[in-house]
Amino acid sequence: MDHSAPFGPLDFQLVLLRRMADHRPELVEEARRTLGADAARMREANRRWQAMARSPRGRGTLARYRSALGPPEVEPRRIGDLACEALRWPVPLWPDLRFEVLASAGRGPGGRAVFNEWLVRAPGEPGPVLDGTADLTPWSATVDEVARAFAPARLLPGTAPTRMRLALTDPADGAERVADFTWGLLQQVD
Numbered sequence: 001m002d003h004s005a006p007f008g009p010l011d012f013q014l015v016l017l018r019r020m021a022d023h024r025p026e027l028v029e030e031a032r033r034t035l036g037a038d039a040a041r042m043r044e045a046n047r048r049w050q051a052m053a054r055s056p057r058g059r060g061t062l063a064r065y066r067s068a069l070g071p072p073e074v075e076p077r078r079i080g081d082l083a084c085e086a087l088r089w090p091v092p093l094w095p096d097l098r099f100e101v102l103a104s105a106g107r108g109p110g111g112r113a114v115f116n117e118w119l120v121r122a123p124g125e126p127g128p129v130l131d132g133t134a135d136l137t138p139w140s141a142t143v144d145e146v147a148r149a150f151a152p153a154r155l156l157p158g159t160a161p162t163r164m165r166l167a168l169t170d171p172a173d174g175a176e177r178v179a180d181f182t183w184g185l186l187q188q189v190d
Contacts (some may be wrong), residue, residue, distance in 0.1 A: 006067075007045070007048055007049070007052070007067070007068050008068060008069075009043040009068065009089075009091075009123070010045075010069045010084055012038070012049070012069060012099075013092070014032070014035070014041060014042040014045035014046065015046050015049045016093075016099075016182075017032060017093075018042050018043070018045070018046040019145070019160070019162045019182045019183060020182045020187060022182075022185070023138075023182060023187035023188055024179060024187055024188070027138060027139060030101055031093055034093065035093065045150065051189065052064055060112070060177065061101070061103075061114045062087065062112055062114065065087070065089070065099075065117075069089040069099070070089070070100075072087035072088055072089050073088045073089070074087050074088075074187075075088070075123075077102070083105035084100075084102055084103060084105055084115070085102075085104075085105050087100065087101045087103060088100045088122075089102075090122075091119065093148075094139075094185075096121065096122055096125040097119045097121060097185070098119070098121075098122045099118070099119055099141070099183075100116070100118060100120045100184075101114055101116070101117050102114070102115045102116040103168060104181070115172075117162075118143065118164075118184025119142055119183050119184040120142055120144065120184060121144075121145065127142075128140050129143050129147075130145065130146065131171075133170040133172070133177050133189055134172070136186060136189045137186075138180060139185055141186045142181075142184050142185060142186070143181050143184045144184075146166055146168065146179055146181075146186060150166070150168035150169065150171075153166040153167065153168040153179075154166065154167040154168075156178065158181075161180065162182055163180065164181040164184065165180055166178070166179045166181070177189050177190060178190045
């Protein structure tokens with residue numbers, strides 16, 4: 001592997017998959033084959049991404065994403081009184097999703113604050129029909145889709161920075177279940 005090659009969209013997709021391998025190794029293996037990458041390439045992409053993220057001389061979060069993924073689609077968004085921007089990039093492995101970074105619209109003393117980094121449904125793409133927990137199959141839905149379908153779902157602490165969990169009630173039997181997400185994409189329901 002050429003370590004001096006630019007870090008691009010393929011490498012970034014491998015970074016996303018690296019974290020998902022803890023929950024869904026069989027799906028990750030299939031996705032890696034689709035991308036034409038072996039396990040060593042995935043580990044190397046993750047190592048390079050982590051090195052860029054932790055480097056004291058490294059680029060800020062948004063600059064890192066722009067460098068790896070190119071120019072984003074940008075949509076202004078308000079959260080209460082806060083002006084934000086949703087920056088989204090296509091993810092070829094999941095054509096109906098986008099990788100979204102939610103950031104403050106203005107520059108503060110330390111640059112633009114980044115609030116969230118995750119996979120979301122692409123604008124105009126229909127989301128899945130989620131009538132019950134039986135519809136919650138791995139990689140089928142995003143955090144916001146599951147939270148809306150099973151309102152009032154409760155956000156639980158994640159087990160790593162890129163992971164989220166939602167407590168939800170199964171309408172079929174009233175049982176509480178926990179849905180695990182990595183980078184905002186559903187991995188499993190306990």
